[in-house]
Amino acid sequence: xxxxxxxxxxxxxxxxxxxxxxxxxxxxxxxxxxxxxxxxxxxxxxxxxxxxxxxxxxxxxxxxxxxxxxxxxxxxxxxxxxxxxxxxxxxxxxxxxxxxxxxxxxxxxxxxxxxxxxxxxxxxxxxxxxxxxxxxxxxxxxxxxxxxxxxxxxxxxxxxxxxxxxxxxxxxxxxxxxxxxxxxxxxxxxxxxxxxxxxxxxxxxxxxxxxxxxxxxxxxxxxxxxxxxxxxxxxxxxxxxxxxxxxxxxxxxxxxxxxxxxxxxxxxxxxxxxxxxxxxxxxxxxxxxxxxxxxxxxxxxxxxxxxxxxxxxxxxxxxxxxxxxxxxxxxxxxxxxxxxxxxxxxxxxxxxxxxxxxxxxxxxxxxxxxxxxxxxxx
Ligand code: PLP
Numbered sequence: 346x347x348x349x350x351x352x353x354x355x356x357x358x359x360x361x362x363x364x365x366x367x368x369x370x371x372x373x374x375x376x377x378x379x380x381x382x383x384x385x386x387x388x389x390x391x392x393x394x395x396x397x398x399x400x401x402x403x404x405x406x407x408x409x410x411x412x413x414x415x416x417x418x419x420x421x422x423x424x425x426x427x428x429x430x431x432x433x434x435x436x437x438x439x440x441x442x443x444x445x446x447x448x449x450x451x452x453x454x455x456x457x458x459x460x461x462x463x464x465x466x467x468x469x470x471x472x473x474x475x476x477x478x479x480x481x482x483x484x485x486x487x488x489x490x491x492x493x494x495x496x497x498x499x500x501x502x503x504x505x506x507x508x509x510x511x512x513x514x515x516x517x518x519x520x521x522x523x524x525x526x527x528x529x530x531x532x533x534x535x536x537x538x539x540x541x542x543x544x545x546x547x548x549x550x551x552x553x554x555x556x557x558x559x560x561x562x563x564x565x566x567x568x569x570x571x572x573x574x575x576x577x578x579x580x581x582x583x584x585x586x587x588x589x590x591x592x593x594x595x596x597x598x599x600x601x602x603x604x605x606x607x608x609x610x611x612x613x614x615x616x617x618x619x620x621x622x623x624x625x626x627x628x629x630x631x632x633x634x635x636x637x638x639x640x641x642x643x644x645x646x647x648x649x650x651x652x653x654x655x656x657x658x659x660x661x662x663x664x665x666x667x668x669x670x671x672x673x674x675x676x677x678x679x680x681x682x683x684x685x686x687x688x689x690x691x692x693x694x695x696x697x698x699x700x701x702x703x704x705x706x707x708x709x710x711x712x713x714x715x716x717x718x719x720x721x722x723x
Contacts, residue, residue, distance in 0.1 A: 531550065651669065
């Protein structure tokens with residue numbers, strides 16, 4: 346079977362499947378982005394954005410993928426006169442480190458092996474030295490299917506007075522992040538993940554403190570300019586108009602389900618997927634205690650590469666999952682289950698996985714993986 350985007354069971358770690366309502370919302374003739382109609386759409390989006398973040402604050406919409414949001418935040422908020430602390434345990438932690446080093450003259454990077462918890466004790470020790478101006482960390486390390494427990498570092502960051510800057514790209518609307526309770530100053534979300542909108546927009550939440558601390562950074566991604574324009578329901582440059590239309594509908598869908606509803610559903614799906622992995626006789630890549638609810642990373646079956654596994658899944662069963670990235674290329678495969686992914690997606694994917702493994706002589710108990718899903722359905 347050749348790839349058919351309209352019928353594929355599509356479970357990569359983002360972009361994710363898009364609801365037909367969101368697709369239809371995007372199909373409109375060109376709009377005057379300086380006209381009242383579009384300003385009305387921006388006004389609605391502004392009202393809806395707190396639903397996505399579960400918090401009110403200063404929220405910006407940037408035309409560009411998640412990385413644009415990261416660059417906007419780091420370029421305008423990492424200090425020039427104090428140290429920046431980067432915590433990293435995966436491919437996106439490494440990306441954070443690369444971006445931050447373009448803008449902060451003094452960076453300390455603390456790392457942990459991919460799939461293992463961040464070195465929180467060492468981070469607290471750095472914060473106690475008193476010269477850290479910002480801490481940059483990835484909430485959900487998509488590359489390793491690992492959710493960093495930011496509650497372990499939040500109090501120390503708050504106590505130190507440093508800005509707390511979070512890459513929430515594969516976490517927002519998928520994994521709980523109590524922004525206000527943990528004193529987080531900036532969160533970046535990507536449109537193509539938990540929100541289930543098309544790729545190409547970055548959503549940024551800032552605290553009062555972060556807004557007051559913005560200094561000139563990147564030009565196109567200038568958060569101060571974006572926030573100022575948004576006060577008039579406008580954008581500083583020509584926005585990605587069709588994506589704004591899609592964003593509005595994706596936010597309406599999220600409001601209908603409720604953020605809490607989406608978080609809980611995502612958690613139940615993840616729990617079921619992990620049970621299915623066990624039943625298939627496979628192993629999770631990360632330590633199970635911190636396995637992500639938005640993406641399950643699975644070690645390759647013994648003697649079978651993920652490239653071959655994924656090829657058969659796609660060719661025979663029209664199921665798309667993702668391989669590893671960076672250092673994990675060729676070692677794991679990843680199943681995304683965020684956004685509007687739902688039980689039928691998991692049932693098809695699990696059944697197909699079981700069939701591929703059985704036919705390759707690596708099957709375990711027939712039907713057990715599908716049963717693991719069924720038993721966890723509402
Ligand atoms: N950070 C995390 C945690 C991600 O998962 C991703 C993309 O998967 C990115 C950053 C990069 O986002 P984008 O590819 O939308 O620029």
